Amino acid sequence: MGHQEDNLTTQLTKIEKAELETLEGVITREMGSFIAVGKALVTIRDKRLYREDFKTFKDYCNEKWGMSKTHANRLITGSQVAVNLTPIGALCAPCEIQPTSEYQTRPLAALEPDQQREVWKEAVENAPAGKVPTHEQVKALVDELVGPAPPAPLKKQDPHPESDAMYFANIARSQLERIRDDDPKQKEALLWVKKWINEKLTLMEA
Numbered sequence: 001m002g003h004q005e006d007n008l009t010t011q012l013t014k015i016e017k018a019e020l021e022t023l024e025g026v027i028t029r030e031m032g033s034f035i036a037v038g039k040a041l042v043t044i045r046d047k048r049l050y051r052e053d054f055k056t057f058k059d060y061c062n063e064k065w066g067m068s069k070t071h072a073n074r075l076i077t078g079s080q081v082a083v084n085l086t087p088i089g090a091l092c093a094p095c096e097i098q099p100t101s102e103y104q105t106r107p108l109a110a111l112e113p114d115q116q117r118e119v120w121k122e123a124v125e126n127a128p129a130g131k132v133p134t135h136e137q138v139k140a141l142v143d144e145l146v147g148p149a150p151p152a153p154l155k156k157q158d159p160h161p162e163s164d165a166m167y168f169a170n171i172a173r174s175q176l177e178r179i180r181d182d183d184p185k186q187k188e189a190l191l192w193v194k195k196w197i198n199e200k201l202t203l204m205e206a
Contacts, residue, residue: 010051020049027065031174034102038079041072066166077109078102084113085120097124100132107139110146119145 012020023040030036041061044050050060058069065072082099099105099120108116119141123133126141176193179186 012049012052016047016049019047020044023049024064028174031171034075035079035082038075038077038102039083042076042079045072045076066170067164071164071167074106075102078105081105081108081116084116097127097130097132103135104133104138106135107142111142115145 023044026040027037030040044060045057048057050057050064054060054063057072061067061069061072078099079102082105085098085105108119111119119138120133123138123141127133127137172193176190179189183189
């Protein structure tokens with residue numbers, strides 16, 4: 001009886017399956033956009049759309065996308081911060097310059113929404129014209145506002161640390177697949193990437 005109940009709770013409805021397929025399509029296509037990926041992941045996490053094939057969100061992230069749960073949650077938080085920074089009408093004109101990576105938004109996650117916009121606005125104004133503020137520039141302003149974060153407690157060395165290598169490899173692959181087959185530079189570009197990979201592997205084996 002208990003086993004049947006487990007099946008009922010883990011089985012997705014047709015609507016949920018369709019939604020999961022759509023969201024996973026977004027993640028596949030937009031792997032380089034932390035905002036699109038984060039927004040898709042938060043829906044999958046909060047609605048437990050992973051539950052039919054995976055026991056936990058952590059397992060889903062690791063096995064489906066090659067990313068750690070920590071990184072997935074950072075993408076989710078970063079996407080929420082970025083949405084909050086989106087300019088509304090004529091307000092916050094400097095905020096028309098939007099973050100291009102989750103890392104740039106990470107220091108803002110500890111602030112209230114209004115504070116996030118204020119700090120980002122100041123960071124944009126202080127950055128070189130037309131440039132996106134760096135993580136370090138944003139963090140410095142956050143530290144001025146609330147003080148530096150306390151150092152994280154020392155942890156024992158994890159013999160099996162979480163890895164995001166496959167996630168970043170997927171980003172690279174998704175970007176390379178955007179090169180048209182009729183692009184005259186396709187072969188040259190792929191050979192350049194192949195050479196870079198071989199050089200990295202040689203250094204790792206040295």
